Amino acid sequence: MPPVEPRVELLSCTPNSVELIYAAFRQCYHAGFVADLWPLLLSGEIGREKQAEFIENVLSSGHVSPVEHVSFTFAAEGVSRALTHQLVRHRLASFSQQSQRYVDGGNFDYILPPAIKGNPEGEAAFSSCMEGLRKTYRRLKSLLEADGRGDLAAEDARFVLPQAAVTRIVFTMNCRSLLNFFEQRCCNRAQWEIRRLAHICLALCREALPVIFRHAGARCERLGYCPEGGKFTCGRYPVREQSFA
Numbered sequence: 001m002p003p004v005e006p007r008v009e010l011l012s013c014t015p016n017s018v019e020l021i022y023a024a025f026r027q028c029y030h031a032g033f034v035a036d037l038w039p040l041l042l043s044g045e046i047g048r049e050k051q052a053e054f055i056e057n058v059l060s061s062g063h064v065s066p067v068e069h070v071s072f073t074f075a076a077e078g079v080s081r082a083l084t085h086q087l088v089r090h091r092l093a094s095f096s097q098q099s100q101r102y103v104d105g106g107n108f109d110y111i112l113p114p115a116i117k118g119n120p121e122g123e124a125a126f127s128s129c130m131e132g133l134r135k136t137y138r139r140l141k142s143l144l145e146a147d148g149r150g151d152l153a154a155e156d157a158r159f160v161l162p163q164a165a166v167t168r169i170v171f172t173m174n175c176r177s178l179l180n181f182f183e184q185r186c187c188n189r190a191q192w193e194i195r196r197l198a199h200i201c202l203a204l205c206r207e208a209l210p211v212i213f214r215h216a217g218a219r220c221e222r223l224g225y226c227p228e229g230g231k232f233t234c235g236r237y238p239v240r241e242q243s244f245a
């Protein structure tokens, strides 16, 4: 089987995102009604650079909630169920995932972890297990169909599908949730597959909205030290104790 690579596309981002975040921030500190400023923001009379500078200043004070008004929607394929099981733990997000009840899994592709790929005996065991699961899935599905389960046969046959099976998912997060997602999942301690996804999403976010995502990433990037502690640190940044010694 050819290696399965992740494909992640940015489907949508809230339009006029810089102006929207600026307007939300300004409403907090402005005596007037921000809707009256809105045309000036869109026309450029209050320039984007000025807006971005204002946003960066307020953000650095720790006031973050106005970035919640802007959301990003991604579509991902070529990722495993093991990955999406971790992804959907992020509750401040919306998800729509390809169903294993309605989509046949008889020829599922799978993700081969690099560490197993690098071990010929491990790779052979892994591939043979996947082939066995495909066969068992197909067998179970046809047995259930013969029992009259009809379209519902896949619903039970899917119980043998592995975490390695690839899936497709659409997910939406607002900027604040994304910043939290990147802090956790861009960390070198995060599991390799979701870390790879997080870095792809971060690159897309940086391109679309640099004012918010220019400095985003693992928590150490913001803190300037590693919050994981001496036992777990990857060594990229000094740990907290060293940093404040």
Ligand SMILES: Cc1cc2nc3c(=O)[nH]c(=O)nc-3n(C[C@H](O)[C@H](O)[C@H](O)COP(=O)(O)OP(=O)(O)OC[C@H]3O[C@@H](n4cnc5c(N)ncnc54)[C@H](O)[C@@H]3O)c2cc1C
Pocket: 089, 090, 091, 092, 093, 177, 180, 184, 185, 189, 190, 191
């Ligand atoms: C390296 C790593 C290892 C992990 N290992 C495990 C593991 O072994 N087992 C496991 O079960 N999970 C594990 N997780 C998942 C982790 O516990 C979180 O569920 C997941 O990362 C989502 O983070 P979150 O809650 O910050 O995000 P979200 O669910 O998107 O929430 C965002 C923020 O909203 C706030 N919030 C959301 N819900 C509540 C609430 N009910 N009450 C109060 N505040 C709330 C919090 O401030 C939270 O940070 C791991 C995560 C990482 C990064």
